[in-house]
Amino acid sequence: MITWIELGAALALTFVATTTVAAIMWRPLHGVLEFICHGGAAARFWTTFSAVMLVCGPLFLVSFAAGQSLSMADFIRQAVYLCSLGLIGAFVIMGVAVWNAAQAGRAVPVPADPWRQQRASVSAAPAE
Numbered sequence: 593m594i595t596w597i598e599l600g601a602a603l604a605l606t607f608v609a610t611t612t613v614a615a616i617m618w619r620p621l622h623g624v625l626e627f628i629c630h631g632g633a634a635a636r637f638w639t640t641f642s643a644v645m646l647v648c649g650p651l652f653l654v655s656f657a658a659g660q661s662l663s664m665a666d667f668i669r670q671a672v673y674l675c676s677l678g679l680i681g682a683f684v685i686m687g688v689a690v691w692n693a694a695q696a697g698r699a700v701p702v703p704a705d706p707w708r709q710q711r712a713s714v715s716a717a718p719a720e
Contacts (some may be wrong), residue, residue, distance in 0.1 A: 595607065598664065601667075602654050602668065606671060609650075609679075613646060617646070618639065618667075628694055632642070646686075649682045654671050
């Protein structure tokens, strides 16, 4: 049986590691999602959702898959292994999703911005 101290240490370690990775990946992920989602609220939502999943996925894996170990060092090593496995799994899932969205986005042209076209036609009009 896992003690509360071991579980707390494993969850704290996992939370710090995954939050750090999510913070590092925030801007690059937001940039890619702005490109795929054509900016706006959709990119902000999917960036936040992805960051939450980067944190929650490994936490879930560590909390349910961590087992009894002979020593605290062995338990922490197992928790770090599970945390890394959860992060790699989350990145693979996100990578496949982004790749699929990018492939689907290539076939569909980006709709023209009517406001930008209207401004361009007004500025190009000859002065009287």
